[in-house]
Amino acid sequence: HFESFDRSFYRDFAALNAAFLDALERERPDLVLCVIMTCELWTETLDLARATYRVCGLWIGDGPMRAEWEERLVRHDLLARPGDPGHAIGRVRVVGWSESVIGWLKCADVFMLTSRTEGSSNAMLEAMACGCPVIVSSVGAAPDYIAHGRTGWLCRPGMAMDFANALKAALRDSMQTRSIASAAREMMETHESKAATMNALEALYRAILS
Numbered sequence: 001h002f003e004s005f006d007r008s009f010y011r012d013f014a015a016l017n018a019a020f021l022d023a024l025e026r027e028r029p030d031l032v033l034c035v036i037m038t039c040e041l042w043t044e045t046l047d048l049a050r051a052t053y054r055v056c057g058l059w060i061g062d063g064p065m066r067a068e069w070e071e072r073l074v075r076h077d078l079l080a081r082p083g084d085p086g087h088a089i090g091r092v093r094v095v096g097w098s099e100s101v102i103g104w105l106k107c108a109d110v111f112m113l114t115s116r117t118e119g120s121s122n123a124m125l126e127a128m129a130c131g132c133p134v135i136v137s138s139v140g141a142a143p144d145y146i147a148h149g150r151t152g153w154l155c156r157p158g159m160a161m162d163f164a165n166a167l168k169a170a171l172r173d174s175m176q177t178r179s180i181a182s183a184a185r186e187m188m189e190t191h192e193s194k195a196a197t198m199n200a201l202e203a204l205y206r207a208i209l210s
Contacts, residue, residue, distance in 0.1 A: 045114065047076055048164035050090040053171055057092035060104050070094060105130040109177075110170050113137060116157045125192065128152070128184040133177050135166040151184040 049055050057078070059069075073079035073092055080091035098104060101123075105111060111127035111134045118124075118140030127134050128145070134152040136142045146152040153169065155162035170177045190196060 044076075044160040045112070045163040045167065046078060046092065048160060049167045052168065054089050055167075056089060058095055058104060058108065059092050060095045060098055060101060062097040066094075066096075102126065102130060105132045108132050110135060110167060112163060112167075113142075114155075114157075114163060115139060118142060125188065129188040129192070131181045131185045133170055133181040134184065135163060135170070145187070146184075149180070151180060151187055 046055060046057050070079060073094075078090075078092050080093045095104065105127050108127075109132075111124070111132045113121055113124050113134070113136040115121070115137050116139065118137065120141035121136070124134055124136055124142065125145070128151070134146065135155060136146060136152065137157040138146075138154040139157050143154060146154050148154040153166035155166055
């Protein structure tokens, strides 16, 4: 049993994380899906994916629409509650606000961002830097960072089946998925590190001033 609703039950994030890992060891899902904050299609996507695979979802984030989204999870029979048969398998654990998102990303098998609009998503970049395979909407700056099938998966915005198929692809070939995650992390280290960012800014300033 893993209870994430009442964080006061745990001493700190490490204790909560340890309880979650223990639950994973017992239940052995095929996939741990990490979702940061709210998004529009992941409930439908998870509903499609769990018809074939043993999926455990994590919803990390909080905000004024949390109650509305939890109601949506209930309607889809996706909300994991204390004492549910099967615990987290096929359902979503609502973690809520966390100051240790990096720890959750390192636990997850897949990160999914289903936004219909985005700028340059910090959550996506953090997942890539953590070596967590990313499945994201092809909006905003995502296509600038994600080469489909090489550093992640790009999906048409609003198409739940695209996301479900990408999840299935990530599960079918774990070696390829690890290779994709490694390539994404290497790209982040090469192009998005502090040193790379400073070098790019310096080059830009020199070009402007020359």
